[in-house]
Amino acid sequence: AQKVTQAQTEISVVEKEDVTLDCVYETRDTTYYLFWYKQPPSGELVFLIRRNSFDEQNEISGRYSWNFQKSTSSFNFTITASQVVDSAVYFCALSEAEVGFQKLVFGTGTRLLVSP
Amino acid sequence: SQTIHQWPATLVQPVGSPLSLECTVEGTSNPNLYWYRQAAGRGLQLLFYSVGIGQISSEVPQNLSASRPQDRQFILSSKKLLLSDSGFYLCAWTAGEYNEQFFGPGTRLTVL
Numbered sequence: 001a002q003k004v005t006q007a008q009t010e011i012s013v014v015e016k017e018d019v020t021l022d023c024v025y026e027t028r029d030t031t032y033y034l035f036w037y038k039q040p041p042s043g044e045l046v047f048l049i050r051r052n053s054f055d056e057q058n059e060i061s062g063r064y065s066w067n068f069q070k071s072t073s074s075f076n077f078t079i080t081a082s083q084v085v086d087s088a089v090y091f092c093a094l095s096e097a098e099v100g101f102q103k104l105v106f107g108t109g110t111r112l113l114v115s116p
Numbered sequence: 117s118q119t120i121h122q123w124p125a126t127l128v129q130p131v132g133s134p135l136s137l138e139c140t141v142e143g144t145s146n147p148n149l150y151w152y153r154q155a156a157g158r159g160l161q162l163l164f165y166s167v168g169i170g171q172i173s174s175e176v177p178q179n180l181s182a183s184r185p186q187d188r189q190f191i192l193s194s195k196k197l198l199l200s201d202s203g204f205y206l207c208a209w210t211a212g213e214y215n216e217q218f219f220g221p222g223t224r225l226t227v228l
Contacts, residue, residue, distance in 0.1 A: 035216060043204055045160075045219040091159065102210065103175075104150075104217055108159040 002027045004094050006107035013082050013114055021077045021110045023092030029053075034068065034075045035093040035104065045091070051075065082114045118143035122207050122220040129227055135180075135194040137223050139207030142188065147209040149190040150217060151182055154204040166190060202227045 003026040013019045025034065036048040049059065051068050059066045063080045079086055089109045095102035119142045129135060141147050151163040162175045164182035172182050179198050183191045190207060204224050208217040 037219075043206075043222045043224070045206065045208075047216050047218060050216045102217075103162055103165065104160075106160045 002029075002032075002094050002096075002105045004092050004105055004107035006090075006092055006110050008110045009108075010111040010113065013112070015084060015114055015116050016081050017114075018078060018080050019082050019112065019114075021079075021090050021092075021112065023075045023077065023107060025073050025075065025092070025094045027094060027096075029096055031096075033095045033102070035095070036066065036075075036077050037091045037093065039089040039091065039109070041088070048077075079112075082112075084114050084116055087112055087114045118209075118218065120207060120209055120218060120220040122205075122223050124223060125221065126224045127226070129197050129225065131199055131227055132196050135192070135197050135201070135225070137192040137205055137225075139190040139192075139220055140188055141209050144188070144209070146187060149184065150208040150210075151190065151192050152206045152208065154206065154222075156203070160206065164192070197227045199227050201225065 005024045008022055011019055032053045034051045037045045038048055039045050049066055056068050056070055065078045067076045075092060089111045091109045092107045093104045095104050121140050123138055148167050150165045152160040153163055154160050163180060164172055164174055166172050166184045169184055169187055172184060179201060180192060180194050202225055204222050206222045207220040210217050
């Protein structure tokens, strides 16, 4: 069975600090996808990134970066120079590799609080 | 561009009353549609998914049902709400080559 663990329930940082959100996953599939979503206070989930299991290259998008390591089954998310607007709940998710249709298994989320 | 709508945005209902939540998608055809529930302070649980009109798959046994009367419309219903049905309900879609799910704004349901 697939499982996603986000051990950090809540993280508090001060603006401009770097912060890393951890995600550990379990799957028996050799091909799968990993995702990160952001849920701001409004509630809507915002898609951040998708990574397939064959691509272990780290990715950087502005202040956001992702570190995918199959050896440790981890897909960690780092925010550099955090801002108050980054305050949200962040979810890591996993799905089987089926184009167009997939069931997402979500972690329980990490609440990030960035104070000025 | 594609957009997804949900209504109502918030709802307060008494125990035992019926429920109907609606989700519609614009700008795409034949999407796969999903209903999730997020209980307070918790992760998302997949409730139902649909790959086409009239095709519904249920993930967990529960007090709820889903229907897909049109290609881009997905409805979540209950005949009699329970207190445990309270939560934040999110609709999502995928289509074509993309397999990231895009979510609607959600409906916050409180059952009293």
